[in-house]
Amino acid sequence: MGAEAIAEAAVDAGLEAYFGYPITPSSEIMENLALLYASHRNDKFKVYFQSASEVESINLLMGAGAAGHIAMTATSGPGLSLMAEGISYAYTSEIPLVIVNVNRGGPGLGNVAPEQSDYLFVTKSLGHGGSKAIVLAPSSIQEAMNQVRMAFELSFKFRIPVIILTDAIIIHMLESVDQDHLLPVSVDSGWSARGRSGGERHLINSIYLEPDEFRKIKVKLEEKWKAIEPLSDCFMCDDAETLFVAYGISARIAMEAATELREKGIRAGVFRPITLNPFPGKMLMDAASNSSRIIAIEMNEGQMVHDVQYWVRRDVELVPFIGGIYPDTEEVIEKCK
Amino acid sequence: MQVKQLSAVIPGAVNTYCPGCEHGLLLKFIAMALEELGVTEKAIMVGSVGCSTLAFKFLNVDYVQAPHGRAPAIMTGIKEVEPGAIVFAVQGDGDALSIGLQELIHAANRGIPITVFMYNNMVFGMTGGQMAPTTPEGMVTTTTPFGRNTKASGPPINSCELLSCLSGPSYIRRVIIAPKPIQLKDRVMYSSKEANESYRAVVSALKTQMMGGFSYVEFLGTCNVNWKMSITDSKKYAHEVSAKVFPPRLFRDRFGVDSIES
Numbered sequence: 001m002g003a004e005a006i007a008e009a010a011v012d013a014g015l016e017a018y019f020g021y022p023i024t025p026s027s028e029i030m031e032n033l034a035l036l037y038a039s040h041r042n043d044k045f046k047v048y049f050q051s052a053s054e055v056e057s058i059n060l061l062m063g064a065g066a067a068g069h070i071a072m073t074a075t076s077g078p079g080l081s082l083m084a085e086g087i088s089y090a091y092t093s094e095i096p097l098v099i100v101n102v103n104r105g106g107p108g109l110g111n112v113a114p115e116q117s118d119y120l121f122v123t124k125s126l127g128h129g130g131s132k133a134i135v136l137a138p139s140s141i142q143e144a145m146n147q148v149r150m151a152f153e154l155s156f157k158f159r160i161p162v163i164i165l166t167d168a169i170i171i172h173m174l175e176s177v178d179q180d181h182l183l184p185v186s187v188d189s190g191w192s193a194r195g196r197s198g199g200e201r202h203l204i205n206s207i208y209l210e211p212d213e214f215r216k217i218k219v220k221l222e223e224k225w226k227a228i229e230p231l232s233d234c235f236m237c238d239d240a241e242t243l244f245v246a247y248g249i250s251a252r253i254a255m256e257a258a259t260e261l262r263e264k265g266i267r268a269g270v271f272r273p274i275t276l277n278p279f280p281g282k283m284l285m286d287a288a289s290n291s292s293r294i295i296a297i298e299m300n301e302g303q304m305v306h307d308v309q310y311w312v313r314r315d316v317e318l319v320p321f322i323g324g325i326y327p328d329t330e331e332v333i334e335k336c337k
Numbered sequence: 338m339q340v341k342q343l344s345a346v347i348p349g350a351v352n353t354y355c356p357g358c359e360h361g362l363l364l365k366f367i368a369m370a371l372e373e374l375g376v377t378e379k380a381i382m383v384g385s386v387g388c389s390t391l392a393f394k395f396l397n398v399d400y401v402q403a404p405h406g407r408a409p410a411i412m413t414g415i416k417e418v419e420p421g422a423i424v425f426a427v428q429g430d431g432d433a434l435s436i437g438l439q440e441l442i443h444a445a446n447r448g449i450p451i452t453v454f455m456y457n458n459m460v461f462g463m464t465g466g467q468m469a470p471t472t473p474e475g476m477v478t479t480t481t482p483f484g485r486n487t488k489a490s491g492p493p494i495n496s497c498e499l500l501s502c503l504s505g506p507s508y509i510r511r512v513i514i515a516p517k518p519i520q521l522k523d524r525v526m527y528s529s530k531e532a533n534e535s536y537r538a539v540v541s542a543l544k545t546q547m548m549g550g551f552s553y554v555e556f557l558g559t560c561n562v563n564w565k566m567s568i569t570d571s572k573k574y575a576h577e578v579s580a581k582v583f584p585p586r587l588f589r590d591r592f593g594v595d596s597i598e599s
Contacts, residue, residue: 016418017414017417017418046418047417047418049417051410052440052443053439055407055410055439055440056407056410056439056440059407059411059414059440060413060414060417062403062411062414063383063401063410063414063415063416063418064417064418065414066401066411066414066415067381067415067418067419067422069418069419071414071418085404086407088404089402089403089404093402193381193399193400193401194381194399194419195379195381195398195399195419195422196377196378196380196397196398197378197379201397201398201400202399202400203399203400204399204400204401204402205384205393205400205401205402207390207402
């Protein structure tokens with residue numbers, strides 16, 4: 001099961017501290033980690049902690065991250081809303097931390113069925129003042145496992161929050177995976193707050209009252225952001241007249257649809273953003289250069305489609321699946337007739 | 338007179354607190370206590386939001402800034418992964434008891450070995466003197482121009498009494514840090530008793546943490562600027578009004594640290 005695989009991947013990759021507050025449909029990740037912690041799967045996994053709220057979770061993560069330890073939580077939309085405050089502080093303070101967000105139906109309490117409706121929230125408005133996170137979107141269990149390891153590495157390399165945006169389908173489905181290649185990460189913690197220990201003190205701060213000073217900090221943060229490489233994947237893009245753009249589980253549906261359409265003589269392909277932030281816009285422009293139709297497939301009312309439109313600069317069609325409805329290959333194919 | 342530079346104070350740091358405020362005094366006591374206990378090098382201060390935010394400009398120890406009210410959660414996160422560190426925060430009454438009460442209660446209930454120094458001046462100081470959860474009945478603030486109405490806002494929250502309901506904390510004490518004015522014929526002198534007691538409470542709280550317990554000290558201080566009083570009147574008010582609403586005493590000392598001679 002996806003939740004089990006994500007939990008095991010985290011521990012094998014060197015997770016040191018898990019802090020979490022149960023919320024459906026993410027709780028299985030936490031429950032699996034409880035078992036892995038109790039079974040001493042990895043000595044590096046020192047802290048397993050149930051918090052009193054997601055507000056507390058994000059701050060616990062910030063504390064562990066500020067002390068230079070690999071820390072993670074798993075949550076779902078309503079919980080992520082509560083974490084936005086902390087993410088803003090973590091972004092400016094340059095604190096590494098990893099959040100697995102299992103997207104459920106929203107807004108409001110919504111439901112616990114899979115959606116991709118947190119896209120705009122995680123890519124455009126994660127906390128006040130323009131804070132952001134690297135956002136990764138796995139489309140298989142194997143990729144989710146690899147991305148947990150990648151998230152630990154990226155969070156420390158760039159000292160930034162990293163979000164893995166997934167949904168209840170990935171978390172609950174079964175697939176065969178290869179665990180052997182998941183090597184532990186090694187991270188640099190020299191900058192962190194563990195006591196000044198005879199040297200200079202370490203200041204993990206987000207307050208800069210002087211505008212000149214804050215401008216310099218924000219320029220530095222922006223330069224750092226620009227160095228983050230976007231990632232994407234192409235499925236039969238080269239000669240695609242009809243190009244689907246989809247991420248996560250929607251991309252799996254899109255690939256199925258593209259394969260069936262090819263059998264019917266329609267040259268279809270799929271462009272799949274792997275990093276949703278930074279968005280692989282230039283890669284999309286290349287992939288879409290020969291396509292006459294571009295169709296975004298999303299499990300929301302149309303969120304990523306704005307990014308697609310921005311980059312390809314022409315009309316983009318949308319196939320939305322909302323309310324927790326599973327994406328349907330036939331419906332996608334129907335749209336292309 | 339020779340002045341010793343405290344290693345836990347940034348050399349040349351200038352006190353930017355308002356004249357009459359006891360925040361600076363509390364920070365000095367923390368610096369002195371860290372040195373007395375020999376833990377400056379492994380100390381991590383977590384910053385809160387309010388006038389206490391400015392502490393990082395004075396104390397020369399590792400520092401992590403928390404969002405408003407969340408310092409106990411950040412401290413818990415640090416302590417869980419760095420159990421050997423000495424982790425503390427200076428929180429105001431608004432930070433600790435209004436926006437951050439949940440984080441405080443859960444950290445206290447778990448008995449996490451961290452220390453909260455809570456400076457209670459009964460108003461929101463940095464934002465300009467609005468009502469705090471500790472504002473006494475009838476006190477005029479910018480958001481209660483006709484005085485705090487306890488029918489609408491409830492009575493002030495007594496945090497030491499509240500935390501005493503939990504078995505988690507090991508050390509809970511309320512002291513008055515505002516020195517008592519002594520009116521002489523031609524001038525006012527101030528008592529040194531409050532400073533001595535406050536300093537000993539800081540030491541005891543850190544000792545408790547070193548022995549594995551959660552410690553909480555509430556300091557009754559003043560905010561003469563927002564109370565719109567003279568410095569001397571504000572100190573009088575702290576002794577005559579604050580100390581009645583929030584009686585100073587030792588609530589809990591599980592390890593008996595108050596009686597251990599350092």
